[in-house]
Amino acid sequence: xxxxxPQVPVTEPxxxxxxxxxxxxxxxxxDGLRVREGRLFRSGHLAHATAxxxxxxxxxxxxxxxxxxxxxxQKLEGPDVELPGVRNLNIPLTDPADGAxxxxxxxxxxxxELRAALSDGRAADRMIASYRExxxxxxxxxxxxxxxxxxxxxPALMHCAAGKDRAGLSIAVTLLAxxxxxxxIEADYLKSNDPHRRYKVRRxxxxxxxxxxxxxxxxxxxxxxxxAYLRAxxxxxxxxxxxxxxxxxxxxxxxxxxxxxxxxxxLDGTGR
Numbered sequence: 001x002x003x004x005x006p007q008v009p010v011t012e013p014x015x016x017x018x019x020x021x022x023x024x025x026x027x028x029x030x031d032g033l034r035v036r037e038g039r040l041f042r043s044g045h046l047a048h049a050t051a052x053x054x055x056x057x058x059x060x061x062x063x064x065x066x067x068x069x070x071x072x073x074q075k076l077e078g079p080d081v082e083l084p085g086v087r088n089l090n091i092p093l094t095d096p097a098d099g100a101x102x103x104x105x106x107x108x109x110x111x112x113e114l115r116a117a118l119s120d121g122r123a124a125d126r127m128i129a130s131y132r133e134x135x136x137x138x139x140x141x142x143x144x145x146x147x148x149x150x151x152x153x154x155p156a157l158m159h160c161a162a163g164k165d166r167a168g169l170s171i172a173v174t175l176l177a178x179x180x181x182x183x184x185i186e187a188d189y190l191k192s193n194d195p196h197r198r199y200k201v202r203r204x205x206x207x208x209x210x211x212x213x214x215x216x217x218x219x220x221x222x223x224x225x226x227x228a229y230l231r232a233x234x235x236x237x238x239x240x241x242x243x244x245x246x247x248x249x250x251x252x253x254x255x256x257x258x259x260x261x262x263x264x265x266x267l268d269g270t271g272r
Contacts, residue, residue, distance in 0.1 A: 015053045019044035020163035020197040024171060024188055029179040033267045039154050040266060042171050044163035045069060047078035054081050057157075062086045064153035066145060068166040072096035077161060089148070091141050093134055093166040102126075106219065114218045123221035124228070127165075131233045134169055136240055142173050143252040149174065150262040164192040164225050169233055177248055178263045182234065192225040 015021050021044075025037030041060065045067070049057065067080055070092040080088055105113055117123075149156060158174075160166035168189050175185045191197065241247040248254040254262075 013056050015043075015049070015056065017048040017050040017053050018046055018057075020192055022188075022191065022197075024175065027175060027180050027184040027188060029267065030181055031179055033179075033263075033269050035175070035178070035180060035266055036268045039156070040171070040174065041155070041157040042163055042167050043157060043159045044167075045073070045077050045159055045161050046080040046083075047074075049081045054083060057083055058086075060155055060157070062155050062157055064089055064148065064156045066091060066148075066153075066156060066158045066167075066170065068093045068158070068160040068170060070094050070096045070098075073161050087153075089153075091144060093138050093141055093160070093170070094130075106222065111212070111215060114215060118218040118221070123218065124226070127221060127226070127229050128232045130165065131169060131229050132236045134166065135233050135236045139251045142170065143254065145170055146174060146177055146248075146252060146254055146262060147258065149265060150258045154265050162192070162223070163197075164223075165229075168192065168225065168230070172230060172233065174262075174266075176234075176244060177254065177259055178266050186227055186230055189230050190225050190227065 013021070020042070022042060023037055024040050024042060025035050027035045029035075038060065041062075046053075046057070046065070062083065064087045065080060065083065067088060067090045069077070069090070073096075074090075082088075102117070105117060109117070145158075158167045158170050172185050172189060175188075176182075237244055237247045237251075241251050248259060249256075
């Protein structure tokens with residue numbers, strides 16, 4: 001039976017330059033444990049963090065920030081602010097060329113172009129395909145992340161640009177590895193839809209309909225966190241490897257003792 005996710009008191013800071021920040025502590029595992037608070041955080045990029053934001057982040061005792069943006073993202077947004085004493089690992093989960101023309105169209109395209117590319121479910125289909133591809137094509141990167149967490153990298157913060165897709169998947173894979181319930185993983189993932197967390201859509205066009213209701217509706221699937229996207233990733237794990245245990249063992253090369261060490265790092269009641 002699925003445990004009820006605890007209602008943790010709202011203690012999230014009002015970060016003005018960092019979107020979608022949260023601690024994933026408190027989520028329940030299938031064997032009755034919980035993710036330890038203060039061990040694993042997620043957010044959007046840190047490039048625009050204010051001095052006050054950086055001061056707050058410095059209180060978390062972070063060991064490592066995992067930045068899943070590619071070079072194109074970093075050129076657009078800028079590098080993360082430096083956090084003294086914190087290691088920043090850039091592990092791109094998409095290549096700069098992936099969809100470059102597509103995303104240029106999203107930013108610059110007119111209504112007819114957007115209709116042709118995104119209407120009739122095409123936008124959501126693109127997102128599902130992206131999630132499936134990251135699961136099957138980025139096993140080395142996810143393996144590197146989980147091995148780092150098991151060794152010495154917590155407390156850790158994971159982010160991409162919006163903190164929704166690449167970071168969302170990496171958080172989901174990490175939580176799955178330590179036995180967090182899938183319903184709880186999905187509930188945390190869907191929090192990225194909260195209005196104060198959502199990525200701010202950018203359009204360079206200054207035309208009257210650049211941000212019209214129809215344009216925003218067409219773009220919505222690209223900037224939503226949808227359960228169907230995450231479930232497609234989980235389905236891909238099972239379709240490709242048969243079970244999640246085989247995915248971690250064969251796909252990510254995680255030995256049982258490494259997964260156990262990961263649980264010790266991240267879960268309450270495991271001895272560390």
